[in-house]
Amino acid sequence: LAGAGVIGRAVSLGSQTLVKDIVAGIFYMMDDVFRLGETIEAGAYSGVIEQIKLRSIRVRGRDGRLHTIPLGELGAVTNLSRKLSPVTIRVGADSPPDRYVAEQFRNRLWSALQSEPAIRAGITGEMTQVAPDSDSGGATLGFRLSMVDGAARQHRERMRFLVEEIIDEPDSAGLRRPVDIEVDEAAAAQPVPA
16 A cells, blocks of 8 residues: 555656646747747757657757757746847938828838738837938938847838838828838847857
């Protein structure tokens, strides 16, 4: 009876750890914390995720070692693959636009960007207006937003097309091409796994 009690207690503790790992894994997946191929830091481990299993992940470290980490012990995770890049959108103007024109254009631009699911998914936070370039003599309209680096680069041309569509509308008098969409290269630099 004593042996059966010890075995029962061991199975109970083992299944408790198993349930903890599985439940933690479900929450990591629901929160979209990491994906296959992304670079993460978790506790003493960092590297590229090579495999995601039911109760653990496998991370290839910079030194080439493969770490298997139970999801219940993973703790706080820093995803190095999802850095934000500031994106600046500048539009030429015949003369410095007044506040009303700038606000109307901003609202239409924000709606256009939000109407595209792939672009909307990459945007983090709100869009703000930036000061005109000194090179343009104040005749530009500029806006800045933050996007996940990969999305910013992937959808740059689609964003340019959306902005140009707004400029081409009849009630956008005074705004003109070219449209400049700049993704900050310095913020986008990411460590590359060895």
